[in-house]
Amino acid sequence: MTSPAPGRIERFLEAGKTAIPPLTLLSAVLFYFGYVSARARFEYFGVDVDTIGLGTQEYIMRSPQPLLTPLLVFAAAGAGSVAVHTVVRKRIRTTSMRRLGRVAQGIGLGTLTAGLLLLFGYAFLGDWRLYGLVTPLLIAAGTTLVRYGSAIRRRLRPPAHRGAVVLGYLVIAVSVFWMTATVAQWSGRGAAMSDAARLGKLPSVILDTKESLFLRSPGIEETKLPPSEGQTFHYRYRRLRLLIHGKDRMFLVPDRWSASDATLIVPLDGSVRVQFQFQNDRP
Template sequence: MAEENMPAENAAPGRLERLVESGKAIIPPLTLLSALLFYFGYVSARAQYQYFGVDVDTIGLGTQDYVMRSPQPLLTPLLVFAAAGAGAVAAHAAVRRRIHAPASVRTVVRLRRLGRAGQVAGLAGLAGGLLLLLGYVFLRDWPLYGLVTPLLIGAGATLARSGAALRRLLRPPPGPATPLRRTATALLYLVVAVSAFWMTATVAQWSGRGLAMYEASRLDERPSVILDTKESLFLRSPGIQETKLPASEGQTFHYRYRHLRLLIHGKDRMFLVADKWSASNSTIIVPLDDSVRVQFQFQNQQP
């Protein structure tokens, strides 16, 4: 019974492979990979510097900078997806071995119950995720919304598809797949892909904010900066020391600021913060031109 159904089930991977090949012809894999790395690196960097009140677009980071920042936020999702994929492959192989081996009626009944349970659980999870999606206006401030919603939708769709496929394997050959079934399968794959993308973007955002909080707790490890300006900046951040320089002939800089740390260096400007984080701090944007004088102060052990 199971062996007669093999050709119909093996047709699906062939269609999927043709779909992937068509996608490769339209979007080269390297271009797609670069775009994904850029996007997740951008999401992480945006959340990181938003913590310090800075719009990442004002820094002037390039495409390479965002791509280089993407491995850290992508590490956890990649490990989770790899582990889930390996578990799914192992479970699929185990189920196929049970189907192809001489099986008793009790084993077939158990497999059918397993498929039915997976399908019901998947549809329940998918329904729960869609309800959360419809309630976005009321639940958008929930911290876990961006992770729980796509997780329910993606996991629910996967379980529903797996349960339905297992139940079809245990039936007599149903004949060739209908266009409606092929369309439903393609839409299901699309839902899973979008859910995985959404979850990864949420993790990237959390990673960026976590990195910002880590840096804020260790600002004393950032480069120390002494800033001289021609006019007073009227800084209000606690801890920043302003000193008026003594007047002298030819002196164009009249004010000196200490207890500053370099947050990040942009294309033509620096972003400075106080050396101790406070909720009332502000980030200072300093242009790299003759309007300021910058010194980097070091405190190391003697050689």
């Protein structure tokens, strides 16, 4: 007996495997989550991450932090699923398992419906803080339960169409991707708030400029340098901290958080003079 010819969805997925090498796909995924986390992190300080000038490798290097928690959760969920599946396989032919399949499908349909209602209610619920996590979680969990309940019942009847199976897995994959992106955004925001609570731990910077900057952030000390022959820098600023170093500029913040603080962008083009202070900790 010959196997049926693959459908359009299967042919599309096979073509995607050929066109996108696994390493390229992995790099793209790591870059995306690193970018989402970095964007949320520096947005807290009023900085658009695109103005920093970070490269692809730098975003990839930032991806493990936001991905660590989702990976641990998915690994634990996978281990639990394997244990449950092992028990179910031993009793797959019994009447109780058929009933379990129907119950799983019913719960899955209800969960999936709730997720879809949230999805289509974005205009009214989009500002809910947990929206980006709860909605894909309900869709992924509901689809998984529907597919698994169907898989249990299929043991006693002809298998379903492969296209429906592939679409189910696609919905789960997209939902997991959405959840992970939300966690990455939260991770970046949390890292920013942690930085803001410990600004004194960032590198201390002394900044000399040719003219007054008229900074409005409280706590920054401005000193007028004494005039001397050949002196081009006339103002000195202390109590600044290095938030991040971009391609050709530095982003400086005050050493103590205030609601009226601002991030100072300093170009490294000779118009300023920068000194990094030692830590006040005698060796």
